[in-house]
Amino acid sequence: MLNxxxxxxxxxxxxxxxxxxxxMAELAAGRNILYISGMSESADRxxxxxxxxxxxxxxxxxxxxxxxxxxxxEMESEQIRSEIDDIDYQIETCELMLELRxxxxxxxxxxxxxxxxxxxxxEALPGQLMQLHREKDKLEDKKEELEKKLEKALKExxxxxxxAELQAEEGGSFPFIxxxxxTASLWKPKYEVQYTDDxxxxxxxxKAQIIQNSGEDWEQVKVTLYTGNPSASNDLPVMPSxxxxxxxxxxxxxxxxxAGRMESRMVEDEDCMVEEECAPMLGAAMNMADLKMDxxxxxxxxxxxxxxxxxxxxxxxxxxxxxxVLQSFSVNADYYVLAIPSVDSHSFLxxxxxxxxxxxxxxxxxxxxxxxxxxEVYVDPTRDTEILKLSLGQDERLTIIxxxxxxxTQDVFLKNVRREVRAVSIKVLNTSxxxxxxxxxxxxxxxxxKAIEVEPSQLTDGALNAETGEVRWDLxxxxxxxxxxxxxxxxxxxxxxxxxxxxxxx
Numbered sequence: 001m002l003n004x005x006x007x008x009x010x011x012x013x014x015x016x017x018x019x020x021x022x023x024m025a026e027l028a029a030g031r032n033i034l035y036i037s038g039m040s041e042s043a044d045r046x047x048x049x050x051x052x053x054x055x056x057x058x059x060x061x062x063x064x065x066x067x068x069x070x071x072x073x074e075m076e077s078e079q080i081r082s083e084i085d086d087i088d089y090q091i092e093t094c095e096l097m098l099e100l101r102x103x104x105x106x107x108x109x110x111x112x113x114x115x116x117x118x119x120x121x122x123e124a125l126p127g128q129l130m131q132l133h134r135e136k137d138k139l140e141d142k143k144e145e146l147e148k149k150l151e152k153a154l155k156e157x158x159x160x161x162x163x164a165e166l167q168a169e170e171g172g173s174f175p176f177i178x179x180x181x182x183t184a185s186l187w188k189p190k191y192e193v194q195y196t197d198d199x200x201x202x203x204x205x206x207k208a209q210i211i212q213n214s215g216e217d218w219e220q221v222k223v224t225l226y227t228g229n230p231s232a233s234n235d236l237p238v239m240p241s242x243x244x245x246x247x248x249x250x251x252x253x254x255x256x257x258x259a260g261r262m263e264s265r266m267v268e269d270e271d272c273m274v275e276e277e278c279a280p281m282l283g284a285a286m287n288m289a290d291l292k293m294d295x296x297x298x299x300x301x302x303x304x305x306x307x308x309x310x311x312x313x314x315x316x317x318x319x320x321x322x323x324x325v326l327q328s329f330s331v332n333a334d335y336y337v338l339a340i341p342s343v344d345s346h347s348f349l350x351x352x353x354x355x356x357x358x359x360x361x362x363x364x365x366x367x368x369x370x371x372x373x374x375x376e377v378y379v380d381p382t383r384d385t386e387i388l389k390l391s392l393g394q395d396e397r398l399t400i401i402x403x404x405x406x407x408x409t410q411d412v413f414l415k416n417v418r419r420e421v422r423a424v425s426i427k428v429l430n431t432s433x434x435x436x437x438x439x440x441x442x443x444x445x446x447x448x449x450k451a452i453e454v455e456p457s458q459l460t461d462g463a464l465n466a467e468t469g470e471v472r473w474d475l476x477x478x479x480x481x482x483x484x485x486x487x488x489x490x491x492x493x494x495x496x497x498x499x500x501x502x503x504x505x506x
Contacts (some may be wrong), residue, residue, distance in 0.1 A: 057167045076156075191365035426486075430480065451493060
């Protein structure tokens, strides 16, 4: 007979999990052979542990299949099948009895039975038929339960089995623990960011989406989530040598080859697909609040952080994810409306946060403006920057109109150059009832050749970044008070050359 085990604790990593299962074993004094079930098909068979009381020693441990064991192990499925066969016989008997009772109620061919006896039989018949139907229904319900039990037993028998040869100093019933690494499990962090107003901090909840496909439900188990991976490479880094040599440019042998090399250097950006979410509908006019969930207990391990989830949990197999709240905290933010009308006609509510105030891993964040779902963004506090800029969604308080004036080109004969005058007008209007802090950005082209000159002549107090060409205006837009920013600059280049203009994202 197999020694069954039940999952009691799981330690889930960003990839994989450690599963601990409990069981009981009856051992005799001396040598014992145990067949222990529970390890999943997706488990790492080379990394498992069996833990017994100290007086029990292992002689041999190996992972086998029930097919390899033959008749050495009594199969639970065979016992269940035998029980189902017995119930099928009982159901068949009930059906025969029902038919017999119905036939006995037909007195047309029986002249030797009195009217009084017929009445007695007819009075007793409904109760007898009802009792047989009830008995049949109970048998069919029991058969259905056994069929589910059989299905579960067959799945269990398809799993790997640990053959354990043990030596015990004395006999008795002993508890044991089976521990193994589960490969079909992971967890992903996800944030919920709640914005209330420009004067309040952001309220952040870090959630965990726990996924496992081990083939069984982990019911009422202790769950700990680790921020790292045990499968990460244990190899120490090796520093290579740095070698210098003179660069010789390749010889171009044809336009086709040159074009091929240019094409090979092109990289396409991946589009980020975001699933739509629906805001919950509130029906009754009650004072409703977000459903609260106990947060996890954080502990600092030697190489990673651990979140110990409160209470025992059910982690269902094969679902889209079991959600748990790990941490809730407030983070101070500097809010403003960002507009780059040369790129996008919309404005965006933006929060600037110190990276030191967000000591959590990168993850997707669901943004809520008060109770309205505003979309999802990816938050990466691990980037090499001190300030984290977080988009909170489109902001409709500002209306921005950007107008490019016609370019004026003229030739400067004495200098043998061509000069072009470019001008842009940006009008900002705050349509809300309150003042709005805003950042408006535009840009000047940047010369990559000494023969090309870019000379700004008007920026309306905008701050120019000469390296990137960015022009920035920081302002507080008052309600219904339009503000206009003008940009004008000159571009000069050799008259006999053609000016090439392209956009490069940094």
